[in-house]
Amino acid sequence: MTPGLQAYLTVAGVLFAIGFAGVLLRRNVLIIYMCLELMLTASTLALVAFSRFNGTMDGAIFVFFIITVAAAEVAVGLAIIVALYRRRRTIQVDELNYLKN
Amino acid sequence: MNLPVIFTIILLLPLISAAVITLFLRRSGKLAECASVGSGFLIMGLSLYVLLTWNGQTFHQSWEWLRFGNFSYSMGYLFDNQASLMLLVVSFVAGWIQLFSVGYMDEDEAQGRFFGGLSIFMFSMLGIVLADNLVMLFVFWELVGFSSYMLIAHYYKTDFANMASRKAFIVNRIGDFGFVVGIVWCYHHYGTLDLQTLANIITAHPDLLGTGAAVGIGLLIMCGFVGKSAQFPIQVWLTDAMAGPTPVSALIHAATMVAAGIYLMARVFFLLPPFTQEWIMWSGAGMTAFAGLCALGQTDIKKSLAYSTLSHLGYMATALGLGYPGLALFHMAMHACFKATLFLGAGSVIHACHHEQDIYKMGGLLRRMPITAITFAIASLSICAMPFFAGYYSKDSIISAAYLMGANHGAVFYGVYVLVFVGAVCTSLYMGRLFFVVFLGQPRSEHAEHAHESSAFMTIPLIILGFLSLTAGWVVYGWTWDNGHMIWLLPASCVQVFIGDFNLIAKQVESSSLGHPLEILDIVLGVAAIIATYFFYGRARTGDPLAAKAPGVYHLLERHGWFDDFYDWYVAKVQQPVCEMFGSFDKLFIEFGCVWGTGLATGLTGSLLKRAYVGSLHAYVYWFFAGVILFWAYAVGWL
Amino acid sequence: MAAFFFYFFSALSILAALFVVLNREAVNSAMCMIVSFVGVAALFVLLEAYFLAVLQVLVYAGAVMVLFLFIIMLLDTRERNRPRLGGFNLFAGVVSLILLAAGAAWLAHQFPLSVAPQAAPLMPPDDNPLAYATSAKAFGYGLFTRYMLPFQVTGFLLLIAMVGVIVLSKRPAAPPANEPQR
Numbered sequence: 001m002t003p004g005l006q007a008y009l010t011v012a013g014v015l016f017a018i019g020f021a022g023v024l025l026r027r028n029v030l031i032i033y034m035c036l037e038l039m040l041t042a043s044t045l046a047l048v049a050f051s052r053f054n055g056t057m058d059g060a061i062f063v064f065f066i067i068t069v070a071a072a073e074v075a076v077g078l079a080i081i082v083a084l085y086r087r088r089r090t091i092q093v094d095e096l097n098y099l100k101n
Numbered sequence: 102m103n104l105p106v107i108f109t110i111i112l113l114l115p116l117i118s119a120a121v122i123t124l125f126l127r128r129s130g131k132l133a134e135c136a137s138v139g140s141g142f143l144i145m146g147l148s149l150y151v152l153l154t155w156n157g158q159t160f161h162q163s164w165e166w167l168r169f170g171n172f173s174y175s176m177g178y179l180f181d182n183q184a185s186l187m188l189l190v191v192s193f194v195a196g197w198i199q200l201f202s203v204g205y206m207d208e209d210e211a212q213g214r215f216f217g218g219l220s221i222f223m224f225s226m227l228g229i230v231l232a233d234n235l236v237m238l239f240v241f242w243e244l245v246g247f248s249s250y251m252l253i254a255h256y257y258k259t260d261f262a263n264m265a266s267r268k269a270f271i272v273n274r275i276g277d278f279g280f281v282v283g284i285v286w287c288y289h290h291y292g293t294l295d296l297q298t299l300a301n302i303i304t305a306h307p308d309l310l311g312t313g314a315a316v317g318i319g320l321l322i323m324c325g326f327v328g329k330s331a332q333f334p335i336q337v338w339l340t341d342a343m344a345g346p347t348p349v350s351a352l353i354h355a356a357t358m359v360a361a362g363i364y365l366m367a368r369v370f371f372l373l374p375p376f377t378q379e380w381i382m383w384s385g386a387g388m389t390a391f392a393g394l395c396a397l398g399q400t401d402i403k404k405s406l407a408y409s410t411l412s413h414l415g416y417m418a419t420a421l422g423l424g425y426p427g428l429a430l431f432h433m434a435m436h437a438c439f440k441a442t443l444f445l446g447a448g449s450v451i452h453a454c455h456h457e458q459d460i461y462k463m464g465g466l467l468r469r470m471p472i473t474a475i476t477f478a479i480a481s482l483s484i485c486a487m488p489f490f491a492g493y494y495s496k497d498s499i500i501s502a503a504y505l506m507g508a509n510h511g512a513v514f515y516g517v518y519v520l521v522f523v524g525a526v527c528t529s530l531y532m533g534r535l536f537f538v539v540f541l542g543q544p545r546s547e548h549a550e551h552a553h554e555s556s557a558f559m560t561i562p563l564i565i566l567g568f569l570s571l572t573a574g575w576v577v578y579g580w581t582w583d584n585g586h587m588i589w590l591l592p593a594s595c596v597q598v599f600i601g602d603f604n605l606i607a608k609q610v611e612s613s614s615l616g617h618p619l620e621i622l623d624i625v626l627g628v629a630a631i632i633a634t635y636f637f638y639g640r641a642r643t644g645d646p647l648a649a650k651a652p653g654v655y656h657l658l659e660r661h662g663w664f665d666d667f668y669d670w671y672v673a674k675v676q677q678p679v680c681e682m683f684g685s686f687d688k689l690f691i692e693f694g695c696v697w698g699t700g701l702a703t704g705l706t707g708s709l710l711k712r713a714y715v716g717s718l719h720a721y722v723y724w725f726f727a728g729v730i731l732f733w734a735y736a737v738g739w740l
Numbered sequence: 741m742a743a744f745f746f747y748f749f750s751a752l753s754i755l756a757a758l759f760v761v762l763n764r765e766a767v768n769s770a771m772c773m774i775v776s777f778v779g780v781a782a783l784f785v786l787l788e789a790y791f792l793a794v795l796q797v798l799v800y801a802g803a804v805m806v807l808f809l810f811i812i813m814l815l816d817t818r819e820r821n822r823p824r825l826g827g828f829n830l831f832a833g834v835v836s837l838i839l840l841a842a843g844a845a846w847l848a849h850q851f852p853l854s855v856a857p858q859a860a861p862l863m864p865p866d867d868n869p870l871a872y873a874t875s876a877k878a879f880g881y882g883l884f885t886r887y888m889l890p891f892q893v894t895g896f897l898l899l900i901a902m903v904g905v906i907v908l909s910k911r912p913a914a915p916p917a918n919e920p921q922r
Contacts, residue, residue: 003746003786006848011750011783013844015757015776020840022761023722025833030812031760031769032718037804038757038773041780044796052787052860057870060789061882067792067799068894072901074804078811079908085815086911093718719829726836733843 008049015042029081029091033074040070104151104160108178108231111147111192114140115223122217130212137216138199141223145196148188152592153583155185161297163233172288179233179296186430186595187230187364190437194356195223197562201445202348204558205452215255215346222248222353229361235284235294238365242280242325245361246273249353253345265341272338276328283321287372290314296368303371310374319377322369326381330362330414333384336392337664339411343403347448350403355410355444356437363417363433367426382422386503386520389415391662393527397534398658400645401458402447405535409484410440412524419521420499423506428606431599432495435483439492439570442480442563449473449559450539453552461645462546463539469552472560474540476567481532483570485627486525491574497620498603500525501610504619522623529627533634541639577603746786753779766812770805777801788860791876 019042022035044063051059085091088098118140126133163177180188199219206212225248228241247270254266288294291302302309309315326332331339342354353359366373366381373381389412396408413436420429451458453470467474483490486497500521507515544550554560569590576589576596588596610616637646648655660666713724756776763769777800784793864873869881883891 002743007746007750008783008787009848010845011753013848014754014841015780017837017840017844018754018757018761020726021833021837024719024726024836025829026761027719028766029718030766030808030815034760034769034773034808037800038760038776041777041796041800044792045780045783048784048787048789048792052789052872055872057864057872057878057882058886060792060872061879061887063789063792064795064879064883065887065890065894067795069897071799071804072898074807076901076904076908078807079905082811082814083908089816091815096716096718098716723832723836730839 005049005053009046012042012046012049015039015045027092029084029093029096032093033077033081037070037074040066104155104180105162105178107147107151108180111144111151112224112227112231114144114147115220115227119217119220119224122213122220127213127217130206130209130216133213133216134203134206137220138196138203140220141192141196141199144223144227145192148192152185152189152594153586155180155592155594157182157594157597159297161233163295174236175234175295176237177233178231180231182594182598183364183367183426183430184230185592186434186598187360188227189591189595190360190434191223191226191230191357194437194441194566195219195226195352197565198348198352198356198441198445201351201448201559201562202346204556205348205448206346207556207558209346211255215252218248218252218255219348219352222252222358226357226361229364233296235287235296235369238368239277239280239284239325242329242361242365243277245358246270246277246329249273249342249358252349252353253342255346255349256344259344261341262344265338265344269338269342272335273328275335276324276326279321279324280328283318283324286314286321287318290318299369300371310372315372315374316376319373320380322372323366323377323381326362326366328362329365330359330418331411332362332381332414332418333388334664336388336411337661337668340404340407340661343401343407347403347444347451350407351441351444351448354407355440359410359414360417360433360437363414363421363429366418366421367430370421370426378422378424380422381418382517385415385418385420385422386517386524387415388412389419389524390520390527393524393531395658395661396527396531397647398645398655398661400461402450402460402463402535402539403444403458405460405531406440406443406447409443409528409531412528413440413484415524416496416499416521419503419517423499423502423517425499425502425602425606427599427602428495428498428502431603432499434595435491435495435570435573438566438573439480439483442476442566442570443484445559445563445566446473446477446480449555449563450552452559453555454546454548457546457548460535460538463544463549464542465540465544465549466552467540469549470554472554472563476563476570477540478536479567480570481536485529485532485631486623487627488624489574491570491572494574494577494603496525497623498606500623501616501620502606504616505606505609505613508613508615525623526626526630529630530634533631534638537635537639576600742786745782749779749782749786752776753783767809770809770812773808774801774805777805788872788874790874791879 016039019035019038022038023032026032026035044066047059047063047066051057051063081091084096088096090096115137118136122133122136126136160178160180163175165173165175167174199216202215202219206215209215222245225241225244229238229245232238232241250266250270253269254262256262257266284294287299291299293299293302328335339354339359343350345353392408392411392415396405396412399405399408413432417429417432417436420426420432449470450463450466450473453466453473454463457463479490483492486493500518503514503518503521507513507518544552573590576591577600578589579600580589581587581593586593610620645655648659657663753776756772756779759772760769760776763772777796781793781796781801784790784796860872860874862873862875864871864878864881870878870886872878
């Protein structure tokens with residue numbers, strides 16, 4: 001059975017859900033970040049699927065931008081995490097609670 | 102000649118002088134003196150010019166200044182006979198007193214402030230004189246109160262001056278509160294505040310004066326008069342106001358400001374129903390006698406003269422109450438002359454004795470300060486209403502009018518006559534006491550020994566005002582010159598104010614049986630009183646012989662009938678607890694509950710919301726997810 | 741044939757993603773992530789978005805994940821990076837997972853059963869330049885005409901990101917007085 005649109009979307013949805021679960025359950029901030037990237041990838045997959053099945057380029061071009069922005073975002077985010085690590089000497093989110101109260 | 106322009110110049114000249122002094126000349130006393138005295142004499146010159154060239158027609162012009170809906174507040178000039186007399190008195194006396202101050206304040210260190218205050222006072226007083234509606238009059242009324250406050254507190258480094266100035270201002274405010282309510286009610290009842298329009302309304306509908314509203318309005322406007330002219334029951338500020346320098350006492354608290362109340366009453370005389378007039382008459386007559394007696398219990402020369410002022414204000418009030426505003430203004434003009442002379446003489450003496458004010462530390466100054474002594478003597482005779490002196494014509498007129506009131510309107514009014522008669526005898530008593538103690542006998546202190554005649558700055562005004570105290574009353578003989586424009590020394594327009602009432606009274610005295618004999622009795626008793634005081638006080642060495650012989654009576658007189666003590670008790674024991682009760686109510690409910698409470702509520706809410714900041718990233722993600730579900734449910738249509 | 745590849749690569753992606761979430765070691769998670777990205781790139785190939793597939797491998801798997809590995813090895817990841825499956829966390833995690841999967845499935849089935857269209861052309865037809873095509877030129881065409889503004893803005897974004905990273909990475913002049921020592 002050739003995979004239709006729903007198949008691709010289901011895969012994207014499951015990937016997104018797994019990424020989301022990772023964000024919720026892990027305490028290592030780097031792994032949380034990686035799961036964020038997983039979610040982004042899932043959304044790019046959905047976009048390309050839509051673009052293909054609609055026959056226009058708009059979705060694909062949007063994915064292009066997403067990939068670029070995600071790369072920039074990863075760079076900055078990791079710089080922040082490194083700076084945070086230098087200050088707090090930890091990367092466990094439940095110890096990074098200086099905004100508490 | 103362009104009246105509004107001249108009036109504006111007269112009004113603004115002292116204001117400009119005050120502004121220049123305040124901005125530039127605070128440090129340079131001499132220049133400030135020049136500015137103030139210069140403006141004073143310019144005003145005197147311009148006023149005389151106006152009075153000489155005025156054709157006698159009432160001049161009224163006003164300009165709208167502010168408009169609130171239906172109510173329009175306008176400023177303008179109403180120049181009639183009354184205003185002309187008042188203008189003459191104010192500008193003339195003030196000009197010479199300013200010259201006197203140059204000599205009196207020569208050792209003072211804050212001359213700039215003093216002369217600035219004098220200029221502001223001139224501005225305010227001239228505003229009252231020329232005002233054409235009640236609101237403008239009230240504005241300048243308050244300004245005069247402020248100038249008085251500022252000038253009394255000239256020696257602000259002493260507690261006494263500070264407290265006296267505050268007392269004067271606050272007591273004045275009590276009267277002004279009634280005044281303001283009266284003005285508002287007047288506007289509500291009559292629809293206008295313009296004096297001429299009000300006069301027209303009342304003359305067109307005389308029955309309007311019978312309503313309760315008219316009585317209320319009359320009484321409330323009288324409150325302003327009671328405050329400013331120190332009538333019963335708030336006369337307590339005038340004697341304390343003597344804390345200011347003597348020229349201030351002379352100008353403000355003898356000649357002009359306290360006369361502003363009389364002037365107000367004369368201006369709104371048509372608004373006063375008979376009840377108000379009776380009240381003014383009785384309270385004025387009572388004050389005449391009481392203050393006259395109190396003057397015998399004071400050892401401070403200025404306080405004694407202050408009680409004398411109170412007594413004579415009582416005379417003017419009695420005249421108003423009897424229904425003769427012209428007589429009141431006549432006595433006011435004469436009183437300005439001789440009271441100013443007396444105060445200036447006292448100032449000269451105080452200055453020569455190095456600011457000593459106790460009369461039992463003076464003495465024997467007749468030889469040392471002849472000019473002062475002679476002018477003081479002339480003014481004393483004038484105030485005792487000796488024949489041919491200025492005071493005789495006005496004061497005796499009032500006393501005769503009081504007698505005629507009793508003769509014509511019922512025996513109860515003889516009480517008024519008795520009171521003013523007693524006041525007249527007291528006048529002779531205390532003035533005699535004052536003169537004999539201060540100027541005759543032997544000097545009682547070092548300063549008095551070394552006193553010498555004051556400088557020309559002080560003696561020239563004394564001479565001029567003393568001369569007027571002697572001769573100003575001769576206008577009643579009607580010696581006209583300058584084509585009927587001038588009568589003796591006053592312009593005819595000024596004389597018009599009172600000559601009618603004076604002649605009326607004189608005629609009635611002629612026709613009544615006891616009129617003349619009573620006059621002669623009055624004069625004889627006055628002379629006898631003066632001679633008696635010579636023997637009683639003239640020999641005194643130190644201390645008051647009355648205090649020695651009748652200490653109880655003396656104590657009553659000295660404590661001014663315990664008016665001050667009663668008010669102190671009232672404020673401390675009655676008013677203060679009520680205010681504190683209100684204060685605690687305010688503190689508890691408003692400050693604590695509302696103001697502090699809203700802050701507390703906001704703080705609590707903030708604390709509660711702060712709980713959401715757990716610091717855990719996961720918690721924030723859960724919140725985010727919950728928000729997404731909410732939005733999704735709404736978008737789908739489940740919500 | 742296409743179906744087999746689809747199932748294989750999608751299963752690979754999903755399994756690798758699961759391993760990312762469940763792994764104890766951060767380095768292992770990163771490696772599994774790379775595998776997952778490769779799987780997604782293969783799915784892109786199946787969708788005939790060849791340019792994007794290459795881009796995914798180059799940028800994501802190649803640059804981003806390498807950066808991640810750098811940082812993981814730079815920072816001192818401790819023992820306790822096991823997902824703590826304590827009560828509330830587990831419950832919340834499972835519930836959210838179910839919700840999300842259900843939502844995604846529901847969303848997926850909103851769309852009508854679509855038949856795979858015919859193969860995409862290499863170049864877009866002239867009358868519809870933004871039609872789906874496989875060549876890079878189609879991308880270029882869309883980027884430089886319709887999406888010119890986002891293109892320029894993305895350029896700026898990259899510049900800002902670079903500057904931001906440099907600023908953030910600077911060591912402070914003096915070490916802070918009291919660092920919390922854990």
